[in-house]
Amino acid sequence: MTDAGATKGGPAIRVALPYHLRTLAKIESAEVRLEVAAPVTVRRVLDALEARYSMLGGTIREYGTGQRRAFMRIFACEEDWSHESMDAELPEPVAAGREPLLILGAIAGG
Amino acid sequence: MSSVRVLVGTRKGAFILMSDGKRKDWTVSGPLFAGWEIYHMKGSPVDPNRLYASQSSSWSGQVVQRSDDGGATWNAVSNKFAYAGVPGTHQWYDGTPHPWEFKRVWHFEPSLTDADAVFAGVEDAALFKSPDGGATWEGLKGLREHGTGPRWQPGAGGMCLHTVILDPSNADRIFIAISAAGAFRTDDGGKSWKPINKGLVSQYIPDPTAEVGHCVHHVAMHSSRPNVLFMQKHWDVMRSDDAGDNWHEVSGNLPTDFGFTIDVHAHEPETIFVVPIKSDAEHFVPDGKLRVFRSKTGGNEWEALEKGLPQKDCYVNVLRDAMAVDSLDKCGVYFGTSGGQVYTSPDAGDSWAPIVRDLPAVLSVEVQTLQ
Numbered sequence: 384m385t386d387a388g389a390t391k392g393g394p395a396i397r398v399a400l401p402y403h404l405r406t407l408a409k410i411e412s413a414e415v416r417l418e419v420a421a422p423v424t425v426r427r428v429l430d431a432l433e434a435r436y437s438m439l440g441g442t443i444r445e446y447g448t449g450q451r452r453a454f455m456r457i458f459a460c461e462e463d464w465s466h467e468s469m470d471a472e473l474p475e476p477v478a479a480g481r482e483p484l485l486i487l488g489a490i491a492g493g
Numbered sequence: 494m495s496s497v498r499v500l501v502g503t504r505k506g507a508f509i510l511m512s513d514g515k516r517k518d519w520t521v522s523g524p525l526f527a528g529w530e531i532y533h534m535k536g537s538p539v540d541p542n543r544l545y546a547s548q549s550s551s552w553s554g555q556v557v558q559r560s561d562d563g564g565a566t567w568n569a570v571s572n573k574f575a576y577a578g579v580p581g582t583h584q585w586y587d588g589t590p591h592p593w594e595f596k597r598v599w600h601f602e603p604s605l606t607d608a609d610a611v612f613a614g615v616e617d618a619a620l621f622k623s624p625d626g627g628a629t630w631e632g633l634k635g636l637r638e639h640g641t642g643p644r645w646q647p648g649a650g651g652m653c654l655h656t657v658i659l660d661p662s663n664a665d666r667i668f669i670a671i672s673a674a675g676a677f678r679t680d681d682g683g684k685s686w687k688p689i690n691k692g693l694v695s696q697y698i699p700d701p702t703a704e705v706g707h708c709v710h711h712v713a714m715h716s717s718r719p720n721v722l723f724m725q726k727h728w729d730v731m732r733s734d735d736a737g738d739n740w741h742e743v744s745g746n747l748p749t750d751f752g753f754t755i756d757v758h759a760h761e762p763e764t765i766f767v768v769p770i771k772s773d774a775e776h777f778v779p780d781g782k783l784r785v786f787r788s789k790t791g792g793n794e795w796e797a798l799e800k801g802l803p804q805k806d807c808y809v810n811v812l813r814d815a816m817a818v819d820s821l822d823k824c825g826v827y828f829g830t831s832g833g834q835v836y837t838s839p840d841a842g843d844s845w846a847p848i849v850r851d852l853p854a855v856l857s858v859e860v861q862t863l864q
Contacts, residue, residue: 403528407556407569438569442553446573446595454552488552 396428397483404443404486408436414483423478425457426469443486444469458485497819498563498861499827500544501835502531505853507546509564512848516825516839519848525567526558533814533857535601536563540608541861545627547598547613555597557613559627570627574598574615577634583617584646593617593637600814602657606664614654618645618671620683633683636669641688641705648672648708648727655813656712660719668722668737673698673708676724678737689737693726710753711813715762723765723792725755725813730767732792743792748779753813758841759824763791766818766826766842768811776831777808785828787842801845802836809834814857821862829855 395416400408417431426449433440440446443455449469451457456465460474460482476482499510506524525531529548537543546558546567555574558567580593596616604610613621613630619637621630645652653672660666665682668689675690693707700706708727715721724731724740728751731740744750749769758764765788771779778784783802786795809830819825826842829835833852838845 401552403550403553406527407553438556438572441555441572445554447575452552452554491551 394478394480396423396431396477397480398428398432399483399485400439401486401488403488404439407442408439410436416480421478422472424470424472425464425467425484428473428484429469454489454491456487456489458487495821496863497821497825498536498541498863499817499835499837499848500534500536500546500564500857500859500861501829501852501855502534502546502814502857503829503833503853503855504530507531507534507548508849508852510835510848514821516819516821516837517846521849522564524853525564529556530597531856532597533600533859535603535859536861537603537608537611538605539603541863543603543608543626545601545603545611547601549597555595557598557627571623571629574613574619574621574630575632576619576637577632578638581637582643583652584644586647588646590643593619595619596651599653599655600657602659605659605661612657612659612667614657614669616651616653617647618652618654618674620654620657620667620669622683633679635679635684636677636686639677639686641674644705645671645674646706656709658712658714658722660714661716662719666719666736668712668714670709670712670724672710673727674705675707676709676712676722676737689733690740691738692733692740692742693731694729694742695727697727711755713755713757713765715757718762721762721791723755723757725752725767727751727773730755730792743788745788745793745795747786747795752811754811754816754828756816756818756826759818759820760822761789761824761841764789764841765792766816767795768816768828770810776810778810781806781808783807783809783830785826785838785842785845798838798842798845800843801838812856814859815855817858817860819860819862825860827858827860829858831855 396419495514501508506527508523512519532547534546542563544560548556582590585591600614602612609626620633656670658668670676710725720736722733730744732743752770782804785798809832816828824841826838831854835848
């Protein structure tokens with residue numbers, strides 16, 4: 384099994400989550416697939432992710448500020464999108480579902 | 494036949510230890526929530542199968558887990574802890590104003606009468622209440638807004654509200670303690686609060702007898718005598734006989750009166766337990782000996798309990814929420830260490846044995862006595 388929640392209709396956004404968030408959300412697959420309306424942005428992807436998996440609320444971005452948590456990082460098409468605007472349009476391969484949006488825990492702490 | 498369920502929170506997951514009333518043979522389940530810090534787990538006294546766990550990490554923040562079947566299965570409930578109104582500021586380590594920021598839940602205290610109601614003591618210091626099993630949380634803002642909040646300062650572990658004690662004889666009375674602000678009490682269900690730190694003397698703060706600013710590490714109460722409180726302060730073991738209005742020192746002959754944890758015997762309200770720690774600079778037991786100290790006189794006169802505990806080359810710590818007692822006869826006492834051991838005494842401290850020796854560092858220990 385390689386993905387969860389494949390959508391019908393338009394392209395599904397692929398999201399790869401770190402191990403601890405997959406276990407928290409009881410996701411057994413390596414990726415989840417989400418329907419996200421264009422323009423596809425990090426904010427819209429996280430909105431869709433948290434709508435399906437409510438237990439992920441507050442774990443990637445802070446409640447209140449909505450900002451990315453300090454030790455969570457976001458990559459798209461091998462580029463670090465962690466410091467981009469949450470409303471910046473993601474690269475076309477991610478929007479088309481050919482490449483996953485990677486959400487990672489930073490290598491920090493112990 | 495009675496049994497006990499010990500809930501252990503560690504730096505890298507949670508564990509559940511089970512035994513019958515003899516408390517000799519144990520089964521160990523876990524790790525639950527592997528890799529996450531579990532600051533605290535506690536069960537409802539109304540429905541013992543209702544458990545709460547505080548799960549957190551530096552990466553992903555706070556998660557609240559709930560079990561309705563005694564820990565067999567768990568589901569995440571709300572982790573939305575929002576300070577009501579304008580949070581304001583407290584003092585930072587350097588004395589400058591610092592905005593209130595939620596970091597984690599240190600302690601859950603389930604209601605004594607309602608299986609769905611539970612309190613959460615959090616960092617930065619605040620008390621939240623859920624009326625619906627953790628589905629929603631509301632901050633009791635009267636504590637933060639009662640006036641001394643801007644003078645509170647974090648202890649070394651953060652500005653945490655770590656102790657919540659519900660008065661079994663008065664549903665409107667709650668005691669809480671904050672590092673490093675002190676102890677507080679409400680008599681109206683959390684609407685208004687007052688500091689209860691008179692008698693505390695802390696030489697390490699600018700005014701040693703200040704109304705707030707004391708680093709209270711833990712407070713314990715016997716349910717039959719809710720006006721009598723016992724406190725392990727940063728330094729000093731203290732006692733109050735008037736619900737915290739006045740405190741006096743009962744450190745007596747302890748080898749050191751620094752420590753974190755304190756608890757009361759389930760059936761003898763004058764019998765209390767502490768684990769002295771060498772100093773605030775050296776967070777381990779003195780002389781390489783792991784010893785629990787017991788007073789049967791409500792303090793001042795203490796005896797070392799060491800049978801079955803390591804008496805050489807031991808340098809562990811026992812944290813504030815890492816000791817608990819069961820209500821069997823004889824009373825069982827439990828504690829967990831920074832070295833990952835969980836010890837039990839089935840005879841009120843006379844003798845000890847390890848249940849497990851090699852868990853991750855233990856943050857909290859709670860026990861449920863099951864019928």
